[in-house]
Amino acid sequence: MAIDIETKKKLAEDWQNAFPHLSLYSRNKLYKVVGPIVIGLELIKLPYDDEYRPHFVAYPLWEKNLKECFDYPFILQEFHNDKNLQYNIPYKEAGKTLLGDVVEKINIQSPIKFNGDVSIHFLLHRLNQYAEKAPMLSNKNTLSFGHFLEAKMKIALYVNNEVANEILTKIKNHRWDGDHFKVFNIDVETWLAELSEEAKNPESFFQKIQMNKAERKISKLKSSGIMI
Template sequence: MKKINEDWQGAFPELVKYAQYKYYKILDSVLVGIELVKLPRAEGYRPYFVIYSLFGNRSGKDLKACLSSPLVLKEFFDNKGRQLSISDLKHTSEFSIILDYVKKQLPFDMEGNVSLKRVFLALDEYSSSPPLSASPNSYLQASLLESKLEIAICSGSEKQVQDIFRQISKKDWDLEHFAMWDVNYIEWIKGLENKIANKKELLEILNTNRGDRKLKMMYQSEVN
């Protein structure tokens, strides 16, 4: 266990251990990093790339709510298309191979600042991959676009905010799927308009969560 932690932190020096097998950094309005998910009924794990909001979600506005569900949970694959997994016993001998796959498939570098375009591409790639790609007009897709809008608001990019909102407004959404999630489409749209008009509220939530004591030791990079 200690060796596993040391190797992953050594491979990504700007990712700080937040909890067992969870390594993050703050990237402006989101938390990004690597999570190692333990395999069921086996001594091993699978690595995932993750993005969490720091501006709240359906579950609430505090950090606990933000970390209750990732915006992105991206798996990694080997050259035969199999999801990467590694046994604890083989970690030392296989880590360099696994790490090479991971680094090649990450949507952006885990060190330094990242362009807003690269962050958006990561979200777009996730939305166009299974299982989300099976339902392009679902509420889950809409929720991801909402997060994209919130990231743009937090970044101060007015053009991106307007572009994303137009994309949302023109989309032929599956309103039955919205109803399955107990979301009223009209109220949802009005909520987005309110976030754009009152961005100070969103920024206050972001600043509160970024200042949480659990994130004090995190590296912080910017979206530019």
């Protein structure tokens, strides 16, 4: 069943009021910029139900254009209540007081906090915690995990080349499943060489971030920084 425009407007207002550190990107997406990434919440409709689930998301800003940046999040996490069940929230609740329990659990369970600047070491620590629990990262030698470590390296590269090189060394020494990479037409050695070159000569990396940040939909978002 399609959700009417008025309900979507009320829903967006509810979530904007509950999370004032985020900006409304669209009626079901609230984002902010943190250094070289975009983080936030997406309210994803459940198929065949008039309910939705909030998800934490994180996207890179170092791809060659904004469309590619938002192709797929490198973090996608649902939230759970005290019974470890995912939240299924009825659209009919839009315009009413958002359940305090939902907001509380989101603030506790989000891998990256929405308010204030964050240190690079604390951010990487939270990313490590996420990687240990995320189902899609359970296999540590696949392309999915490789892209996640790549994101970690590039977040570090944005503020501290030494930390980025430490992560790069771990990536290069990791045992990857080359056959799994080939399914996606990616050669492991070529991928590693490209990461090494980007860490050595990051000018293009920074240029792409600044270009994407200058896009109108990104430039209007609230933002915070990553500290060394």
